[in-house]
Ligand SMILES: O=P(O)(O)OC[C@H]1O[C@H](OP(=O)(O)OP(=O)(O)O)[C@H](O)[C@@H]1O
């Protein structure tokens with residue numbers, strides 16, 4: 031079963047609370063999503079490998095380290111996943127970026143795919159799937175399934191807020207995928223929104239409500 035890592039940190043608690051506040055505007059919302067994503071990126075890359083190399087500081091010769099594992103791919107689930115892209119490429123500037131477009135049908139809550147474009151060599155890369163919200167888990171599970179159909183074998187999922195229902199579904203359908211979240215919330219409401227959550231992440235990022 032996939033491992034779940036929750037960022038348990040006072041600064042994250044502080045920032046998540048600002049995201050939750052309905053009076054927080056899009057500009058601040060976007061920058062906090064970006065900041066938390068940077069911390070998630072560090073956590074999700076703890077198992078990356080490094081190799082040693084020789085370098086000179088202004089003082090002496092010493093050993094340096096550089097990342098030596100597989101190349102990275104970042105896959106935001108549109109739209110809201112776009113809010114996390116900047117934070118990730120700040121940490122991993124050489125990563126290639128693919129996109130998967132999914133929206134949740136408001137009645138059935140089932141994800142509907144409308145776009146897919148990923149790097150050609152995605153099957154050789156470590157792929158980070160990003161979306162601020164993991165609610166029922168339908169969008170994440172379908173996105174991961176589509177990437178697997180395209181040959182991806184190394185996948186991690188990064189979310190800002192997750193509901194237990196979503197985590198359970200990803201663990202059941204994709205036991206090989208580890209999940210990194212900033213906050214585990216209580217539950218879903220009858221409309222499939224995370225409680226207490228932060229509302230519709232896409233609308234809050236892009237000011238569409
Ligand atoms: O776990 P789930 O129940 O599938 O819900 C989570 C999905 O819902 C939101 O997207 P939304 O459908 O609102 O599309 P948007 O990003 O375009 O706003 C969110 O960004 C996830 O992709």
Ligand SMILES: O=c1cc[nH]c(=O)[nH]1
Pocket residue numbers: 110163165222223224225227228229230231232
């Ligand atoms: O609470 C939720 C659930 C799904 N999508 C969102 O943006 N928010």
Ligand SMILES: [Mg+2]
Pocket residue numbers: 110230231232233
């Ligand atoms: Mg939305």
